[in-house]
Amino acid sequence: MRLTSRNACQTADQLDSLHDLRKEFRLADGMIYLDGNSLGAQPHAAMRKAQHVIENEWGNDLIKSWNTAGWFDLPSRLGNQLAPLIGADPNEVVVTDTTSINLFKAIAAALDIQARDPATAHKKTIITESSNFPTDIYMAEGITRWLDRGYHIQLIESPEDLATSINDDTALVMLTHVNYRSGYLHDMQYVTAQAHQHGAMCIWDLAHSAGAVPVELNKANADFAVGCCYKYLNGGPGAPAFIWVPHRHQAQFAHPLTGWWGHAAPFAMQTHFEATPGIRRALCGTQPIVSLAMIESGLDLFARTNMQTIRDKSLALTDLFIQRVEHVCASHQLELVTPRSHQHRGSHVSFKHEHAYAIIQALIARQVIGDYREPGIMRFGFTPLYTSFTDVWDAVEHLSDILDKQLYDKNIQRNVVT
Numbered sequence: 001m002r003l004t005s006r007n008a009c010q011t012a013d014q015l016d017s018l019h020d021l022r023k024e025f026r027l028a029d030g031m032i033y034l035d036g037n038s039l040g041a042q043p044h045a046a047m048r049k050a051q052h053v054i055e056n057e058w059g060n061d062l063i064k065s066w067n068t069a070g071w072f073d074l075p076s077r078l079g080n081q082l083a084p085l086i087g088a089d090p091n092e093v094v095v096t097d098t099t100s101i102n103l104f105k106a107i108a109a110a111l112d113i114q115a116r117d118p119a120t121a122h123k124k125t126i127i128t129e130s131s132n133f134p135t136d137i138y139m140a141e142g143i144t145r146w147l148d149r150g151y152h153i154q155l156i157e158s159p160e161d162l163a164t165s166i167n168d169d170t171a172l173v174m175l176t177h178v179n180y181r182s183g184y185l186h187d188m189q190y191v192t193a194q195a196h197q198h199g200a201m202c203i204w205d206l207a208h209s210a211g212a213v214p215v216e217l218n219k220a221n222a223d224f225a226v227g228c229c230y231k232y233l234n235g236g237p238g239a240p241a242f243i244w245v246p247h248r249h250q251a252q253f254a255h256p257l258t259g260w261w262g263h264a265a266p267f268a269m270q271t272h273f274e275a276t277p278g279i280r281r282a283l284c285g286t287q288p289i290v291s292l293a294m295i296e297s298g299l300d301l302f303a304r305t306n307m308q309t310i311r312d313k314s315l316a317l318t319d320l321f322i323q324r325v326e327h328v329c330a331s332h333q334l335e336l337v338t339p340r341s342h343q344h345r346g347s348h349v350s351f352k353h354e355h356a357y358a359i360i361q362a363l364i365a366r367q368v369i370g371d372y373r374e375p376g377i378m379r380f381g382f383t384p385l386y387t388s389f390t391d392v393w394d395a396v397e398h399l400s401d402i403l404d405k406q407l408y409d410k411n412i413q414r415n416v417v418t
């Protein structure tokens, strides 16, 4: 259905099968929140959960809660709840640490597997994209410098360069499934197969995919994956992240952060590290239980729908946004950075403009929340659990008004966090 009026958007919202889920989130009246790709909205249930955890589990029951409230098992319990959203099997995911730290573990483990196999031990290149989220590149840099075994990072400039870049020297292909800036969505199955053809392993960062687009890690035969819980999964600011290690790699999964939570018998207090056989070997130390506990409220909401329904609405929202911006802002110098093709589009849309930062600030002042990314990019996230078609319509009306009347301050000071 092509939505050509605000009324039509309101009708589409009423017909939307996800419409009722919006009520489960705390969203200020009048705010149009298009930044769930950076920090997801708060489920009402999270407030109740926080109250319970702080009041009863921590407040009353104190240390007993490690057993009675299931604190110790929480990383694996949440991992199992998250698994179906990313095409993982039970006992392949734990929620723990940060995306950066989980990347460290995954890269270290992958390089270790490659180095121990005489057929792949000579491989020295880690391929990633220059447009990857910086922490991914930085973590790979940190490991290669630390290992000092001649690994080097090859930054490719565009997804089209992947096929010609992967070769017999490639140890690892490490990509973010949906690019944080452009919203480009890689074909996970195809890229993984290309890596495997050359004996390379493939690590996927699902920060902008988990809860945003359907992901089929096992079907794609991926090697490892990480991702964060504070964006589309609505787990709260700085919520612990996740790591996926498929059953086929678990026995060989060895990373250097060998803390006691990854030990086979953590309370045996032995003098040597012995990795636990399953996915919990990806853990390191004590988890931030209060933050971890908040993640469940976000995940619970996904049980009321499925990723295909979310995807269908996400594409309808991003289609509408692109069409409307290109229609009503046609006289302005906006350049669409996000792929038009559904096949390669995630759940956010980015436009380039000379005064992008100032325009985003003007939108934020009107309670239309998007964000700015270098260089000169306005980024808008569409989260089908709570973004409505009317939100999209109204956001574009604000954008065109700001552009038409130049209601932005070109000399505005930058905030630390953009």
Ligand SMILES: Cc1ncc(COP(=O)(O)O)c(C=O)c1O
Pocket: 098, 099, 100, 101, 133, 135, 136, 176, 180, 205, 207, 208, 228, 241
């Ligand atoms: C692709 C990607 N990876 C990683 C991160 C962040 O990692 P961390 O949670 O460790 O800061 C982000 C966003 O912050 C991201 O977009």
Ligand SMILES: Nc1ccccc1C(=O)C[C@H](N)C(=O)O
Pocket: 037, 038, 039, 133, 180, 181, 207, 417
């Ligand atoms: N963790 C954050 C802390 C502060 C500000 C932004 C973030 C983000 O998550 C940014 C996001 N990864 C991005 O795609 O730009």
